[in-house]
Amino acid sequence: MLALIYFYTLAFVLVVAAVGVVTARNPVHAALFLILSFVTSAILWLLLEAEFLAMVLVLVYVGAVMVLFLFVVMMLDVNVEGGRGRFTRYAPFGGLIAAIMFMELGFVVWWRNLGLPVMETPVPHDADYSNTKELGAVLYTEHVYAFELAAFILLLAIVAAIVLTMRRRPGLKTQVVSEQVKIRREDRVRIVKMEAEKD
């Protein structure tokens, strides 16, 4: 009962936020709506006992990716009115995709009524069931090669991104920290003993 109330409230918020993402004029508002939809879908995942995925969604997408995204959007000088002319150009294509998705959703509902085998409602686990532990056990035993491969590809992407953006321009003045630390007083200050000038 309570879960249903949560579900419908959150689903409503999620749909409103998702509509907000595409209809908001201001790109910053759109990004914020996207964040709201991430957070609500994370809570929806909590209702499905997928607490690890929910937390990681908030941690990675809301906590890191969207922060940088928002950062970039704020820095851009986006012309708010400029985007409106393109709406009519892309509307037929968007409408086609929307129609396909609605058809697919309709099929799913329709199939259920044909009496085909449908997965039964899963039984909720006990309170001490640890979704994180289960996921870890599977990832590190059954799927360990795929997991390591994914990690390796991500590492490669990090290195590649850094290599692509790092360029040494000639004549650029940078601070070499080791040089700065190495400096002694004698290198910078010279104390000169001299007679007082009597005049």
Add this chain to the structure above:
Amino acid sequence: MAAWIETLLAFGANLWAMLPPIVQELIVTLLQILPLVIVVILCVAFLTYFERKIIGYMQGRIGPNRVGPKGLLQPFADVIKLLLKEIVIPANSNRYLFLIAPILVLVPALATWAVIPIFPGFAIANIDAGLLYVLALTSLGVYGVILAGWATNSKYALLGAMRSAAQIVAYEIAMGFALVGVLMAGGSLNLGKIIEAQSGGVMNWFWLPLFPLFLVYFISGVAETNRAPFDVAEGESEIVAGFHVEYSGAAFAMFFLGEYANIILISALTVVMFLGGWHSFFSGPWFAVLDQTPLAFLREPGFFWLALKMCFFLYLFLWFRATFPRYRYDQIMRLGWKVFLPITIVWIFVEGVMAWSGIGPWST
């Protein structure tokens, strides 16, 4: 006399039994949340008082001493003053975001308290993925700062917000990696179990085997809360007050509350992760002689120890502010990305080797 009290109690019990279980649970949870929030807010109030007092004494001044005995009522005078002031909303600001931003700073700082084990066996939400919850919620705090900076529509505010966001993102990664070390040593994501894994005396607390992570975590915590010496986001000598330059009255009070609630939270988390939470200083075998003396109660775990250790870290926050000059911005970035991050990663490997070869308290 006693009869009507009994009738009243019976009536109350009946009324309670009539409520649906959902509502009962809701009421019980609310009754747990409310005292905690009130205590945190009172702690914030007196933390500001002690900050001014301690920094005052460190600088050879007396600090606030006019309102109430020894100035103890000063925080309440400040709160009343702030609440009575007008909230000025700049004409060209983004009105809604401008007003939402302070709330977004405060909410994660308070919501994280839900999973912190306050005394043995009790946390408001004793969830299994407590550590992940902490990481997820602390990563949300940055939005309030960014939005405040952007919505104000002022150059100073935007500069402050950018500095703060870059800084928080950088140090959050080091913090997350430090917590990976804690979860490896504790063997659980549940904060209560992490504390239990540290039982058995001061030498079994994680500060010793995870010493570099402990330092990295606490310093990153200082940076994360935008406190001196990492307070470039406010930078009152360069960008006036940074992201909250245009905020006044109650909205400013919310930022203030959020910042100090975050400080208390970081202290609590450091204690829980590295200093044994509610374990007693005297719980180790070294102090077993105390068992026969009347001082045996000192070996009991309890809320008192958590509070005592937290006070130490809170004092460190104030001490830092009175001691260190502000970091230069590029040096902050260097420290976060090029020093702390490698240290944490290396120590996770070291810890793996330690656990594999059976060195360290968690292997026994």
